[in-house]
Amino acid sequence: MRPDPRRFPVSCVLRVDGKPVRIQLSPAEIYGGPEGAWRVRVNRRWHDGVDGAPLYMDRARLAEFMAGLLAAGPLEPTPRPEICADMRVRVWLPGEGELDVGEPVMGWTYSEPILANDGCWYVLVSAAGRRWHARCEDVTPLPAKYQAGRPRQWMKNREAQYDHEH
Incomplete structure (x- = not known):
């Protein structure tokens, strides 16, 4: 052993x-x-x-x-981003260095948002032939009309819930 x-x-x-x-x-x-x-x-x-x-x-x-x-002290977590798995998104492609920002590209999410130890939300994305965990603030969902069935329904349910609350 x-x-x-x-x-x-x-x-x-x-x-x-x-x-x-x-x-x-x-x-x-x-x-x-x-x-x-x-x-x-x-x-x-x-x-x-x-x-x-x-x-x-x-x-x-x-x-x-x-x-x-x-x-x-007591931390208030930031609210969960309005992103779900299998969603069509525009995401900033990482640059060469860890903090460099590349260009915006179209891609897909492969996970729900994940709250990491650093207090930031991340989501697994696939774009430009690669996969990585992108910060949710660098990910923008495309409008519902460009989404596949499940994410489109998810977005419509969110809109209906928002309209009902306000």
């Missing part, structure tokens, strides 16, 4: 809005990450990127993460 490579040389418990939050740090090198960085667990769950890949933090990013936890 292979020994468990996890080690947590640093851990702490924070009280955020009166509830304990356990933070554990493990050296990133164990998981193939850069030397001097850390992999973080929050309440016994890995704090990974939106694509599920391990997220490694250097000291500056770790300090920013911890300060964000302490300053956050």
